[in-house]
Amino acid sequence: MIAPTTKNKLTFSTIEPGSGLEAALTCGNAESLKIINTSGLRGRGGAGFPTSLKWELAAKQPDEEKFVVCNADEGEPGTFKDRVILADFADMVFEGMTIAAMVIGAQRGIVYLRAEYTYLRRHLEDVLDQRRKQGLLGKNVGGKKGFDFDIQINMGSGAYVCGEETALIESLEGQRGEPRNRPPFPIDTGYLDHPTIVNNVETFAWAVCIMAKGAKWFKKFGTEKSTGHKLFSVSGDCRRPGVYEYPLGITIAELLDKVGGQDAKAVQVGGAAGQCIPRSQFNRAIAYEDVPTGGSIIVFGPHRDMLKIAANFLEFFIDESCGQCTPCREGAPKLLEGVEMLQRGQCSMAYLKELCSLGETMQLASKCGLGQTAPNTFLSIVEHFRDEILGRTPEKSK
Amino acid sequence: MLLTERERLRDELEKLVDSHGRQRSSLLFILQEVQRRHYYISEYSMQVIADLLDIHPVEVYSVVSFYSFLDETKQGQFVIRLCRTITCEMAGKDEIARQLENDLGIKFGETTPDGKFSLKWANCLGMCDQGPAMLVNEKVYTQVTPEMIHGILEDCRSKFGVHATALEMERQI
Numbered sequence: 016m017i018a019p020t021t022k023n024k025l026t027f028s029t030i031e032p033g034s035g036l037e038a039a040l041t042c043g044n045a046e047s048l049k050i051i052n053t054s055g056l057r058g059r060g061g062a063g064f065p066t067s068l069k070w071e072l073a074a075k076q077p078d079e080e081k082f083v084v085c086n087a088d089e090g091e092p093g094t095f096k097d098r099v100i101l102a103d104f105a106d107m108v109f110e111g112m113t114i115a116a117m118v119i120g121a122q123r124g125i126v127y128l129r130a131e132y133t134y135l136r137r138h139l140e141d142v143l144d145q146r147r148k149q150g151l152l153g154k155n156v157g158g159k160k161g162f163d164f165d166i167q168i169n170m171g172s173g174a175y176v177c178g179e180e181t182a183l184i185e186s187l188e189g190q191r192g193e194p195r196n197r198p199p200f201p202i203d204t205g206y207l208d209h210p211t212i213v214n215n216v217e218t219f220a221w222a223v224c225i226m227a228k229g230a231k232w233f234k235k236f237g238t239e240k241s242t243g244h245k246l247f248s249v250s251g252d253c254r255r256p257g258v259y260e261y262p263l264g265i266t267i268a269e270l271l272d273k274v275g276g277q278d279a280k281a282v283q284v285g286g287a288a289g290q291c292i293p294r295s296q297f298n299r300a301i302a303y304e305d306v307p308t309g310g311s312i313i314v315f316g317p318h319r320d321m322l323k324i325a326a327n328f329l330e331f332f333i334d335e336s337c338g339q340c341t342p343c344r345e346g347a348p349k350l351l352e353g354v355e356m357l358q359r360g361q362c363s364m365a366y367l368k369e370l371c372s373l374g375e376t377m378q379l380a381s382k383c384g385l386g387q388t389a390p391n392t393f394l395s396i397v398e399h400f401r402d403e404i405l406g407r408t409p410e411k412s413k
Numbered sequence: 414m415l416l417t418e419r420e421r422l423r424d425e426l427e428k429l430v431d432s433h434g435r436q437r438s439s440l441l442f443i444l445q446e447v448q449r450r451h452y453y454i455s456e457y458s459m460q461v462i463a464d465l466l467d468i469h470p471v472e473v474y475s476v477v478s479f480y481s482f483l484d485e486t487k488q489g490q491f492v493i494r495l496c497r498t499i500t501c502e503m504a505g506k507d508e509i510a511r512q513l514e515n516d517l518g519i520k521f522g523e524t525t526p527d528g529k530f531s532l533k534w535a536n537c538l539g540m541c542d543q544g545p546a547m548l549v550n551e552k553v554y555t556q557v558t559p560e561m562i563h564g565i566l567e568d569c570r571s572k573f574g575v576h577a578t579a580l581e582m583e584r585q586i
Contacts (some may be wrong), residue, residue: 018543092537094496117441130482131538133551170445172480174534189440191479207438250500250541257542283499313500313541327499331536337479 020099021257024224026244027104027220033151035107035223039114040157048074048118051222053230055242060086060215061180061285061309062239062384066222069212072202073119076210081121083112083164084206084213088129088151088181089176091286092331093311096236096246097216099127099258101135104220105142109166111219114154114226115269116164119212124166127183130173139168179383180213182337193337194383215309217246238264241302245310249274251283267306268297276314280398281321286311287328288388291321321400322407325393326354332389343386346377350393360407367405371397414457423461430465437466440476444483481535489524491569494535494548501537504544512559515568523570530569 052067073081087110089097100108112124128136143166146152156162174192176182181195184206205211221243225233231245232294241263247270250256254275261270267282274281282292284301285308292299292306299306314326329351332396338344353370356362381387396404414422429446433439443462447454454477456470463470477483495501495510514520517530524531540546543555554565 016552017540018555061543089539090537093500093541094537095539095541098539129539131535131548131553134553171482172441172445173482173535174480186441187438188439191475193479230477248541250544251503286497319503323502324499327497331498334536343479403504 016034019330020095021051021255022099023093023257023259025104025246025258026224026258026353027100027107030224030227032112033104035226036110036113036151036157038226039117040159044074044120047114049225050230051118051225054225054233055230055240056218056221056225056233057241057303059217059221059245059309061091061288061307063307066214066218069202069214070115070118070295072200073121073210073212078210080123080207080209081116081119082206082209082211083116083119083121083124084180084183084187084211085124085126085127085216085219086178086180086213086271087132087216088171088178088183090129090178090335091288091309092328093250093283093286094248094309095250096248096258096310098132100216100220100246101132101139105139107145107220107223108216109142109146109152109219111214111222112166113151113164114222115146115212115214115219116196117159117162118158119210121212122163122165124164125187125206126168127171127177127187128168129177133170136168136170143168159361174337175331176337176385180410182383183213184211190331191337193339194385196382217310219290232372236262238300238302238304240304245301247301247308247312248310249276249312249314251314252279252319253314263302264300266298266300267292270301270312271297271314274292274314276316278317279314280317280319281315283311283313283315283324283392284308286313287331287392288384289391291315291324291392291395291399293395295399299354320398320403322354322358322404325396326351326358328392329354329389332385336385336389340380340382340386342377342380343382343389346373346381347389349373350390354393356405357404359409362405365407366395370408371380419457422458426458426461427465430462434468437468440466440473444473448483452490452492453484455487456485462475479580487528489531491549492531492533494533494538495521496536496538496540496544496546497534497537498537498541500541501544501546506545508543509547509557509562512562514560516562530538530566565571 057063125315152165154163156164177186177192179194182192185190201211203210237243244260245263247259284306332347336343374394377390378387433442459473460470463473521532538546540555545557546555
């Protein structure tokens, strides 16, 4: 019932299955970690934490029991690249998890799959079974004595906030998916208080490519601080929505050109938690140091009402807030109220400024990424589209 | 609930809990399974599960109330979740919503009186390149048009009645 997703040529399809793990087994833990470190790979979920550092910190922990967790709770609005990776390249994801397990010394891997993707589960279980039969999971993985590792799939139950790594761990433990205070970080106190690394689906797949083709190859692409290629999920008002792989550092204008969205009025980079970039800034680069994204690119055509977009995102956050901390729980509804006032044309500049400072408070005072990013779109729309949102007459804002 | 029904349910839950192990980290697995079998997690079930895991029933309730795929009230055999997030909104989810309401005769958040269908909103289903998207239980439908709704519902309806047992078995897998 799902139409095929449009894709350009993905590097993942050119990698020989098993070649990454083989390289990792040959060169050993320290060298593998060094290769990942040299490549400059950063978390593909959007936050951009250096992957090798996370692995290194977990590897250093003396604990006997460690966990590798794959974050397949892809809930960010506008993101669907992990769905494509899991459907087409599940083997690579598991291979990446296996490499990570070897490096940090973990025995168990967990894929936290969002409930909405339950239909993928059967396929993933089949791939896991296949790997067990091939000796790539289980006892003495890949023929390496003493390297025991297996992967299980845990289902989410519909909560966006569980994409945050500590909330994800809470959920694995059978709790409400409420983010934890940090520190302690998962690398020493993660699942069941054991050292745990949580990486995005795409990060694991890239780790395999890097092991197979080398750090130098990976670094050839991208910018100095954002190395390598990245998958983008492009949706909205463009002619060819789909999953596209491009080097980081690509400008928004270039990307729009490729997907047929040249006439866009604004682009939402990074999903609901990201920023709304107006046309005047389309020369900005998509990279960790400029406009970061976990992959979500939503194109807004010239006829879109920016207030409707702001309202949609705020409704999303109100629904998905875990309610634990006040700025997020109380702030988002206030901002939505403000958007509705703007839609009715009843918002004074003074009150709008109040709302903006409330937004900034949320960014500063919320406990986790959800609350800290919830006001982003509101703030960027207020900043860049004043002419459009101020002084409306009620019939204009239907 | 009849006493015998309670006993039967208790037995079932006990088997289920034991199959996952009596530890807190089993809770979500257990609740997901109860939801799938019974279309909700009743207060009685929560109490039994809490008892078996040796935690307070409030702990179980707090988890059930947190996740949008776990319900405290009985849902229909087919739960329809229509994506309301931005790209599906731009792709015309409002028309789909209206048609669903018309064809089912219920509003969002409601269940049909025959207990067959529940209608809900969902946040981003990850099908943004092919909206509007919706889930019917685990099955994904994309590029849905108002015209398709009738066929999708008929598909579900064909599994009631004489075919219901076959469906039940399918759901148990």
